[in-house]
Amino acid sequence: MPERLKMDLHVHTVYSDSSGRLEDIVRVAVERGLDGIAITDHNTCEAAALAIRRYSDRIIVVPGLEYDAREGHLLALGLVEALPTGLSAPEISRHVHKRGALVVVPHPNIPLLGMGREEIEDLRPDAIETLNSAMPFYNWLSRRNARLADSLRLPQTGGSDSHDGSCVGDSYTVIESDSRKMGDILKAIKDGRTTPEGRPSPMFYRARLMAGALLHRAMKGQVQESKNQRSEVRMVDILLGQ
Numbered sequence: 001m002p003e004r005l006k007m008d009l010h011v012h013t014v015y016s017d018s019s020g021r022l023e024d025i026v027r028v029a030v031e032r033g034l035d036g037i038a039i040t041d042h043n044t045c046e047a048a049a050l051a052i053r054r055y056s057d058r059i060i061v062v063p064g065l066e067y068d069a070r071e072g073h074l075l076a077l078g079l080v081e082a083l084p085t086g087l088s089a090p091e092i093s094r095h096v097h098k099r100g101a102l103v104v105v106p107h108p109n110i111p112l113l114g115m116g117r118e119e120i121e122d123l124r125p126d127a128i129e130t131l132n133s134a135m136p137f138y139n140w141l142s143r144r145n146a147r148l149a150d151s152l153r154l155p156q157t158g159g160s161d162s163h164d165g166s167c168v169g170d171s172y173t174v175i176e177s178d179s180r181k182m183g184d185i186l187k188a189i190k191d192g193r194t195t196p197e198g199r200p201s202p203m204f205y206r207a208r209l210m211a212g213a214l215l216h217r218a219m220k221g222q223v224q225e226s227k228n229q230r231s232e233v234r235m236v237d238i239l240l241g242q
């Protein structure tokens with residue numbers, strides 16, 4: 001039966017760098033009227049697998065992860081196993097597609113963390129996340145990313161990127177799915193039957209999260225010189241509001 005599902009497609013738990021416990025995440029999601037969540041911890045599917053076993057009777061759980069590729073972060077939706085580390089975005093995309101899962105580019109145009117137009121054009125992901133509640137300049141970036149998705153004819157998603165159980169559902173995706181089954185939900189996303197909706201998370205929380213993420217990325221030393229220069233250009237673009 002066709003369903004109009006409200007799902008937060010980007011949620012972290014204590015199994016990676018979030019303070020959000022699974023039981024709190026599920027409780028908040030249900031209280032906020034979400035039909036489902038995607039658990040997308042950094043480089044691990046452990047919490048996603050656990051959430052499916054424990055909470056599938058209360059809420060739809062799409063397993064996944066957020067991969068730290070050299071070019072920027074990547075979300076894999078519908079994935080139940082971790083992937084080898086140190087791969088490039090195209091290599092990850094091949095792994096993810098081979099397993100029947102989707103590749104979504106989260107928070108585009110965020111220096112060091114999100115891919116820019118050129119990388120997204122090369123990668124051809126299944127969708128891009130145009131609403132992300134954890135990002136700075138939420139309204140401006142959302143409009144910019146929606147224009148990017150339109151120009152590349154890519155489906156759009158929304159997610160909270162919650163690293164704290166209380167922010168779950170700040171942004172979410174309305175999905176026109178043929179059913180509540182994961183296969184139909186993934187197909188609906190790939191087909192572009194999605195509408196991102198939401199609002200930014202609190203300012204202080206976002207600033208702290210962004211500083212931590214950038215520091216983590218810089219310390220990993222994964223950023224190549226050329227990419228660094230492009231990112232600096234993008235940062236200037238962002239600060240100038242272009």
Ligand SMILES: [Zn+2]
Pocket residue numbers: 066073106107113
């Ligand atoms: Zn990210």
Ligand SMILES: [Zn+2]
Pocket residue numbers: 010012066106161
């Ligand atoms: Zn994230």
